[in-house]
Amino acid sequence: MRKPVYILALCLCFATACKKAPEESEAVKTIPYWTENSPAMISIMDYVESVTAEKADTFVPEADRIAVFDFDGTLFGELFPTYFDNCLFMHRVLHDETYTAADDVREYAEAFENAAQNHEPEPDSPRSTAQMEAETFAGMSVEEYRDYVRDFMAEPAFGFENMTYGEGFYLPMVSLVEYLHDNGFKIFISSGSERAQVREVIEGTLDEWVSSENVIGSTFSLEASGQGDKQGRSYSFKADDKVLMEGNLVTKNQKTNKVFSIIDEIGKAPLLVFGNSSGDLSMAQYALNHGGRGYMLLCDDTERDYGNIEIAKSFQKDCEEMGLTTVSMKDEFQTIYKEDAVKKGK
Numbered sequence: 001m002r003k004p005v006y007i008l009a010l011c012l013c014f015a016t017a018c019k020k021a022p023e024e025s026e027a028v029k030t031i032p033y034w035t036e037n038s039p040a041m042i043s044i045m046d047y048v049e050s051v052t053a054e055k056a057d058t059f060v061p062e063a064d065r066i067a068v069f070d071f072d073g074t075l076f077g078e079l080f081p082t083y084f085d086n087c088l089f090m091h092r093v094l095h096d097e098t099y100t101a102a103d104d105v106r107e108y109a110e111a112f113e114n115a116a117q118n119h120e121p122e123p124d125s126p127r128s129t130a131q132m133e134a135e136t137f138a139g140m141s142v143e144e145y146r147d148y149v150r151d152f153m154a155e156p157a158f159g160f161e162n163m164t165y166g167e168g169f170y171l172p173m174v175s176l177v178e179y180l181h182d183n184g185f186k187i188f189i190s191s192g193s194e195r196a197q198v199r200e201v202i203e204g205t206l207d208e209w210v211s212s213e214n215v216i217g218s219t220f221s222l223e224a225s226g227q228g229d230k231q232g233r234s235y236s237f238k239a240d241d242k243v244l245m246e247g248n249l250v251t252k253n254q255k256t257n258k259v260f261s262i263i264d265e266i267g268k269a270p271l272l273v274f275g276n277s278s279g280d281l282s283m284a285q286y287a288l289n290h291g292g293r294g295y296m297l298l299c300d301d302t303e304r305d306y307g308n309i310e311i312a313k314s315f316q317k318d319c320e321e322m323g324l325t326t327v328s329m330k331d332e333f334q335t336i337y338k339e340d341a342v343k344k345g346k
Contacts, residue, residue, distance in 0.1 A: 138247025
């Protein structure tokens with residue numbers, strides 16, 4: 001008499017499982033903080049599925065699954081009110097009472113801060129901002145420099161409430177990094193900011209999936225404390241030497257330099273490139289040339305961030321002409337920053 005009951009129970013379990021299957025399948029097709037049915041998210045997940053399916057012709061071994069992300073404006077905000085490295089530079093020159101900058105550097109920093117806070121173009125400068133930034137940290141040890149970056153990360157982010165500079169990550173993109181890592185991708189960051197800065201900023205947020213040696217960025221010159229006027233190739237590092245910031249820009253990691261740094265430091269073309277500006281198009285083109293894909297964020301959210309619709313439209317046109325997929329921050333991100341971060345300006 002129990003056999004029919006058992007069969008009925010099995011049928012009910014099977015029916016319940018069938019009902020849940022679509023929901024579970026649908027749940028797999030999401031990445032946290034992305035909107036449901038985001039075209040870019042679906043495109044990324046479909047592509048990842050194709051390169052991780054072992055029996056498919058499109059399968060790519062883990063050793064060749066490389067994803068390269070720009071940093072500012074791609075993983076991390078660049079509109080409070082400008083790039084993190086520029087904000088750090090202005091803080092050092094204008095608001096650090098322990099430091100006195102050269103007159104021309106201070107004059108430029110004042111003009112730059114005023115322009116940035118009013119969303120105006122960067123003013124002309126006697127030399128590049130990156131070069132002047134390198135100068136402002138000359139003489140610090142690398143450890144002191146990174147500590148300085150860490151301290152600045154605790155400062156309130158301009159234009160937002162309840163958010164520090166160190167908390168300025170795009171949550172959907174952080175989730176994307178984790179998703180790709182979990183699918184066997186090796187993640188690299190290729191930033192226009194100085195690399196030690198970026199290594200410090202990602203600590204505690206992205207470093208679980210992006211190791212320190214996988215951070216590529218602009219390079220400031222270094223020197224040994226006892227080196228004097230000798231070139232590094234002519235000086236032997238001593239037991240009591242410290243490594244100091246020497247005070248010059250060596251390489252600005254932008255545009256085609258990002259292609260060169262990928263070749264020099266990774267040695268393989270990436271399958272995926274993520275960026276948000278013209279400075280990232282070169283490495284995206286390099287990925288396309290080798291059968292990869294490129295995804296570019298559009299700064300089109302003016303409610304939750306300080307986006308610019310005209311810039312977003314122009315950049316979208318450039319991307320589409322190149323065959324790149326664009327990501328609308330306005331339409332495809334459920335949220336941008338941490339939950340209680342609030343934009344407080346226009």
